[in-house]
Amino acid sequence: MEFIAYPDAELMYLALAKQMASELGSFLRRDGRASLCVPGGTTPGPVFDTLSGLDLDWGNVAVFLNDERWVPESSPRSNTRLLRERLLRGPAGAAQLVPLYAPAEQPEEMLNALSSGIAPHLPISVLLLGMGADMHTASLFPGADRLTEALAPEAPILMALRAEAAGEPRITLSAPALKTAFHTHILIKGPEKRAALERAQSLSVTEAPVRAVLDVATVHWTE
Template identity: 70%
Template structure:
C-alpha cells in the first residue's frame, strides 16, 4: 500500500478532497462521466464539505455509498441521510445519487434491483473507504455471516451481511467491486487505526477484510 502520513487532519482532508476532485475531473474529461463511492460516518464529513463546493460536471457524476445500514433516511444511523446533508449539496447537488437501500421486509429482496442501478457505473472511478479498529471496511466485517462469499472473486455487486458488530443488517459493495475501482483511497485517523492497517497487511482477508484493497490503495492517515 501507499501510505501517506499528514501533520494534521485538516491538511489531510484538503489533500484527499483535492486528489478525488482531480481524479473525477480527469475521468470526466476523458469519458464524459465518472463515479464516486464514499463511506458513511462522520470522519469523511470535511471531505464531503470541500467536494460539494468544487467546480465539476457533477451532473455526470454518479455517487454511491460503500455500504448502508438497513434503515430509512429518517434514522440518524442512515448513511444516505448524511450523504445528502454533507456531500450532495451546493454544486454537488447536481450529482446522481445511486441508492444502496430500498425499503423491504428483508434486504435480500432488493439486492437485484439495487445492483442493476449500480452496474452501469462500474468500475468505480474513485473509491473512498474508511476502516474500523477491527479492520472492517464497507460492511465487510470479520465474523459476518456471509463474509467469505462477499470476498470471493465471483461475488455479486451487492450483498446483505449480518454481523454482531454491525448492529442492523447491512447492504454492502463486495470485494470485487472495491478491488476494481480505478483509484482507491482509505481514510483513517489515530494511532489505533494506524496499527490496525499495518497489521492487516500481514493477515488473511477473512481476519482483516480491508486487506482485499490494500495492494492498490493509498492510505491517508493523520494523528
C-alpha cells in the same frame, strides 16, 4: 499500498478532497462521466464538505455508498442521510445519487433491483473507503455471516451481510466490486487505526477484510 501521513487533519481533508476532484475531473474530461463511491460514518464528513463545493461537472457524476445500514433515510444511522447533508449539496447537489436502500423489511428482497442501479456505474472511477479498528471496510466485517462469499472473486455486486459488530443488517459492495476502482483511497485517523492497519498486513483477508483492497490503495492518515 501507498501510505501518506499528514501533520494535521485539516490538511489531510483538504488534500484528499482536491486529489479526488482531480481524479474525477480526468474521467469527466475523457469519458464525459464518472462514478464516486464513498463511505458513511463521520470521518469523511469534512472531505465531503470541501468536495461538495469544488467546480466539477457534477451532473455527470454518479455517487453511491460503499455500504448502507438497512434503515430508512429518516434514521440518524442512515449513511444516505449523511451523504445528503455533507456531500450532495452546493455544486455537488447536481450529482446522481444511486441508492443502496429501498423500502423493504430485509435487504435480500432488494438486492437485484439495487444491483441493477449500481452496475452501469462500474468500474468505479474513484473509491473512498474507511476502516474500523477491527479492520473491516465497507460492511465486510470479520466474522460476518457471508464474508467468505463477499470476498470471493465470483461474488455479486451487492451482498447483504450480518455481523455482531454491525448492529443492523447491512448491504455492501462486495470485494470484487470494490476492486474495480481505478483510484482507491482509505481514510483513517488516530494511533489505534494506524496500529490496526499495520496489523492487517500480517493477517488473512477473512481476519482483516480491508486487505482485499489494501494492495491497490493509497492510505491517508493523521493523528
